[in-house]
Amino acid sequence: MYFGTDYYPEHWVYPYAGTPEEPESRWQRDAELMVAAGINVVRMGEFAWGLYEPEEGKYDFDWMKRAMDVMANTGIQVMLGTPTAAPPIWLAKKHPEILPLDEHGLPKHEGTRKAYCMNSSVYWDYCKKIITELARTLGKHPQLIAWQIENGLGGHNTESSFNEETRRDWHSWLKAKYETIERLNELMGTRFWTQTVTRFEDVPMPMTAPTVFNPALVLDWMRFSSDTIVAFVKMQADLLHELTPGIPVTNNLRALTRCFDHFDVADALDFVGVDSNATIKSKSSENACGIDMLRSLKKSNINTPGGDSGFWVVEQKSGNVNWQEVNSLVRPGVVRLFTYQCISRGATGVLYFLWRQARIGSEKFYGGVLTHDGRGENRVYREISHIGDEIKLLAPALRGTRVVAETCILFSHENEWAMQHGPQPNRYFNQREHIQLFYNALHDRNIPVDFARPTEDLSKYKMVIAPSLKLLAGGEADLLKLYVQNGGTLVGTFNTGLVDEHHIAPDNGYPHDLTDLFGMEVLEFDPLPPGEENHLTFKGAFPTSHLHPAKLWCDLIEPKECQILATYAKDFYTGRPAMTMNTFGLGKAIYIGTMSHQHFYYDLIVWLRQLCNLYPLLKVPDTVEVSLREKEDTKIYFLLNHQNSPVRIQFYKPMHDFLTGSTLQGNHDLPPHGVLVLDEQVVPKAEPEPAA
Ligand code: GLA
Numbered sequence: 001m002y003f004g005t006d007y008y009p010e011h012w013v014y015p016y017a018g019t020p021e022e023p024e025s026r027w028q029r030d031a032e033l034m035v036a037a038g039i040n041v042v043r044m045g046e047f048a049w050g051l052y053e054p055e056e057g058k059y060d061f062d063w064m065k066r067a068m069d070v071m072a073n074t075g076i077q078v079m080l081g082t083p084t085a086a087p088p089i090w091l092a093k094k095h096p097e098i099l100p101l102d103e104h105g106l107p108k109h110e111g112t113r114k115a116y117c118m119n120s121s122v123y124w125d126y127c128k129k130i131i132t133e134l135a136r137t138l139g140k141h142p143q144l145i146a147w148q149i150e151n152g153l154g155g156h157n158t159e160s161s162f163n164e165e166t167r168r169d170w171h172s173w174l175k176a177k178y179e180t181i182e183r184l185n186e187l188m189g190t191r192f193w194t195q196t197v198t199r200f201e202d203v204p205m206p207m208t209a210p211t212v213f214n215p216a217l218v219l220d221w222m223r224f225s226s227d228t229i230v231a232f233v234k235m236q237a238d239l240l241h242e243l244t245p246g247i248p249v250t251n252n253l254r255a256l257t258r259c260f261d262h263f264d265v266a267d268a269l270d271f272v273g274v275d276s277n278a279t280i281k282s283k284s285s286e287n288a289c290g291i292d293m294l295r296s297l298k299k300s301n302i303n304t305p306g307g308d309s310g311f312w313v314v315e316q317k318s319g320n321v322n323w324q325e326v327n328s329l330v331r332p333g334v335v336r337l338f339t340y341q342c343i344s345r346g347a348t349g350v351l352y353f354l355w356r357q358a359r360i361g362s363e364k365f366y367g368g369v370l371t372h373d374g375r376g377e378n379r380v381y382r383e384i385s386h387i388g389d390e391i392k393l394l395a396p397a398l399r400g401t402r403v404v405a406e407t408c409i410l411f412s413h414e415n416e417w418a419m420q421h422g423p424q425p426n427r428y429f430n431q432r433e434h435i436q437l438f439y440n441a442l443h444d445r446n447i448p449v450d451f452a453r454p455t456e457d458l459s460k461y462k463m464v465i466a467p468s469l470k471l472l473a474g475g476e477a478d479l480l481k482l483y484v485q486n487g488g489t490l491v492g493t494f495n496t497g498l499v500d501e502h503h504i505a506p507d508n509g510y511p512h513d514l515t516d517l518f519g520m521e522v523l524e525f526d527p528l529p530p531g532e533e534n535h536l537t538f539k540g541a542f543p544t545s546h547l548h549p550a551k552l553w554c555d556l557i558e559p560k561e562c563q564i565l566a567t568y569a570k571d572f573y574t575g576r577p578a579m580t581m582n583t584f585g586l587g588k589a590i591y592i593g594t595m596s597h598q599h600f601y602y603d604l605i606v607w608l609r610q611l612c613n614l615y616p617l618l619k620v621p622d623t624v625e626v627s628l629r630e631k632e633d634t635k636i637y638f639l640l641n642h643q644n645s646p647v648r649i650q651f652y653k654p655m656h657d658f659l660t661g662s663t664l665q666g667n668h669d670l671p672p673h674g675v676l677v678l679d680e681q682v683v684p685k686a687e688p689e690p691a692a
Contacts, residue, residue: 001395002077002305002349003388004041005034005369006315008358009067010051016359017374026374027067030355031074033376037369038388042071043314043351046081046151047113049130050088061137068143077305078143079250079314079351082134082236084127085151086113091126098123100161103207114152117161118232119169131236135243145305147249148273148314149236153229153265154258160225162205171200173224187502188216215422216503219471222417226260234268248303252314255290261413263453266297271304272311274347277321278338284625284642285443287338289436291345293411295403296451304348309402312349313342319367319380330367333673335380336387337640340675343394344627344638346403352384390659397658397679401629401636405448406614408461409435410469412453418471418499426527429495429552434467434595438491441601446616446626447609458483463612465491469511473501477513484517485585489612491604492518493592494525494555518591519562519582525593526554526573535569536578536596542566542607548600550578555593562591620649624670632682639676646671656680 014023045064053059068078092099092110099107100117108115116123178184190196197203206213206221237249248270256262266272274294278287295311302309318335320327339350356370371378419431442449454476458464484490497511506512510522534550542565557577566579582589617626624647625640641647646669654665658677670676
C-alpha cells in the first residue's frame with residue numbers, strides 16, 4: 001500500500017523557505033515530517049518544465065535529483081510527472097502556433113498551464129525532447145517507481161482545439177475511417193441541409209456557426225478529439241517504456257467527466273491514477289460512484305508499482321479546495337473517511353494533494369497536509385499522521401485483495417456524447433443523474449458495482465444495468481443479446497437504441513436491434529417537461545412501497561412476447577405498458593420506459609436482488625456505506641459513517657475489528673464520520689470425501 005503526498009520542492013527554496021546560504025534546506029525537514037506521518041511516496045515535478053529547461057536546450061535536472069536524494073535518505077519513493085501540462089513561456093513565444101485556437105478561431109494565450117494544441121507536431125517534438133532528457137537523467141534514480149504522464153487531461157476545457165494542424169489531422173482521421181468520400185457522405189448523412197463534400201479537405205470542424213452541426217459530424221469530432229488525447233498519452237507512455245522499462249506509467253483521471261474516452265486512455269496506461277475531489281459537501285454515493293467508475297476503467301493488464309492490483313488516488317484532497325464559491329474547511333475525520341472510501345473501493349495508493357499550502361501562485365489557499373507555517377502541528381497533519389499509522393497496520397492484510405462485483409452498469413462515452421450534443425428529445429434529461437439513481441439504490445443496499453463499456457465481456461455479472469444507451473452499435477446490441485441468451489439479467493431503459501454508431505435512426509423499430517430481446521417495440525416517446533408527471537400502476541410481480549411517478553420521458557410500448565410489469569396511469573396512453581420483462585434464451589430482459597424518483601429505484605433493486613440472487617455485503621443501516629476487499633482466505637469489510645451523527649450497528653455474529661484488535665458483537669455505535677475495518681478469515685470449504 002502506498003501512502004503519499006504531492007510535493008512541489010520547487011516552491012520551498014529561498015526566498016520562500018530555506019536561507020540564502022542553504023536555499024534547499026527545508027526539504028530535509030519536509031521529508032522528516034513526511035516519514036513521521038507514515039508517508040512512503042511523493043509525486044513531484046508535473047509542472048516543472050520551465051525550471052528543467054529555463055532556456056531552450058539548457059537543461060537543469062540537478063535540483064530535482066537533489067530533492068529525490070533527500071527522499072532517498074528517508075526511504076520515500078518517487079512518482080515523477082512529465083511536465084507537459086505547463087510548457088515554458090519561451091516555447092510559446094518561439095512557436096506561437098502551438099497555442100490552441102478556440103471554436104471562434106481565437107488563440108488561448110500563454111501565461112498559464114494547458115496552453116497548447118495537442119495536434120501540434122512542434123509541441124509533440126518539444127514534449128518528446130523534454131521527456132527524453134528527463135528520463136535519461138532521472139529515470140534510473142533508485143527512488144523512481146512510477147511516472148505520471150501529463151496532468152489533468154482535458155482540464156480547463158482543453159479537449160479540442162481548432163488549429164490548422166488539427167484540421168489536417170481531422171481530415172486524415174476521416175480518410176482513415178471512411179476511405180472514400182462517397183462512404184463519408186453516405187454514413188455521415190451529409191445530404192441533410194446539402195452538406196455533401198467532394199474532398200475530405202472540405203469537411204468542416206464544428207466551429208462557431210449559425211446553427212447546429214450534423215450530430216454525426218459532431219460525434220466523429222468527439223471521437224477524433226478523444227483519439228488525439230489518447231495518441232498524446234500513448235506517445236508519452238511508449239517513450240517512457242522504451243527509456244525506463246519496468247517503470248509503470250499512469251495519469252490523474254477524474255470520474256469520466258472530461259470529453260475523451262477514459263477507457264481508451266486507461267488502455268494506454270499501466271495503472272489508473274485518480275483525482276478525488278471529495279469534499280464535505282459531496283454525497284457519499286456520488287463519490288463512491290465516481291471511484292467505481294475509475295476503478296472499472298482497467299480490469300486487466302494492471303501493472304502498479306509493487307505489483308498489487310487496483311488503482312492509485314494520486315490527488316486526494318487533504319482539505320478544502322479553492323474553486324468553490326465558499327471553500328469551507330473539511331471537518332475533522334472527513335479526510336480519513338474519504339481516504340478509506342477510496343481504499344475500500346480498491347485503491348492501493350493514496351497521495352494527498354498537496355503537501356504544504358503554497359506561498360505563491362493561484363492555489364495558495366488550497367488546503368494542504370501542512371499549512372503555510374510548515375510546522376507540522378496543524379490539525380490536518382495530525383489527522384493524516386493518524387491515517388498513516390493505521391495504513392501501516394492495514395497494508396499487509398490488504399495486499400492482494402480486490403473488489404469483486406456481480407452487478408455492472410454500462411457506460412460509454414460515445415453514447416454520452418450523442419446525448420450531450422445536438423438537439424435532444426428532452427434537454428432536461430441528464431444521463432449522469434439517471435445512472436446515479438440506479439447506482440444510489442445499489443450503493444445504499446451495499447451491493448458492489450462495476451462499470452463497463454457495452455463492448456466488454458459481461459458474462460461474469462449476474463445483472464447488467466444499461467441506462468439509456470441512446471447510441472447503440474449493432475455489435476453492442478449483439479453482445480447484449482448474447483449476455484441474456486446465456487442467462488444474464490439485463491435492465492434497459494427509455495432513450496435506448498435511437499441511433500446507431502453512425503447516428504442514423506433505425507427503420508425497424510426502437511430500441512434499435514433490441515426489439516426481439518425485450519419482446520416489445522417502442523412506437524413513440526413522450527418527453528415531459530420538469531414538474532409534469534405521469535404515474536405508474538404496477539402489476540403483481542413487482543412490489544412497491546410508494547406511488548411512483550413517471551418523469552421526463554414516457555415510452556409508448558407495444559408489447560409482443562413480454563410480460564407487463566407496470567402501466568401508465570394517465571394521459572392518452574393510460575393502461576399502456578411502462579415497464580416490461582421478457583425471457584430471452586436462459587436470461588431475462590427488463591425494460592423501464594420512463595424515469596422515476598429515487599424510491600422507485602430502491603424498490604426495483606429489492607426486486608432485482610431476489611430475481612438475480614444478489615446479496616448485500618452486510619445488513620447495516622442504509623446510511624452506513626459498506627465495501628469489501630477480498631482474496632481467497634481473507635475478507636476485509638469497510639464500514640463508513642458519512643453522517644454527522646453516530647449510527648448504531650447491530651452485529652448478529654462476532655466480527656473482528658482490525659484496527660483495534662477487539663471483537664464486536666451486539667450493538668456498536670459508529671461515531672460521526674467514523675470508519676470500521678473488519679476482517680474475517682475465510683475457512684476453506686472442506687473437499688468432499690472421495691467416494692469409497
Ligand atoms: C487538479 C490538478 C492539480 C491542482 C488541482 C486543484 O487536480 O491536477 O494540479 O490544480 O486540480 O484543484
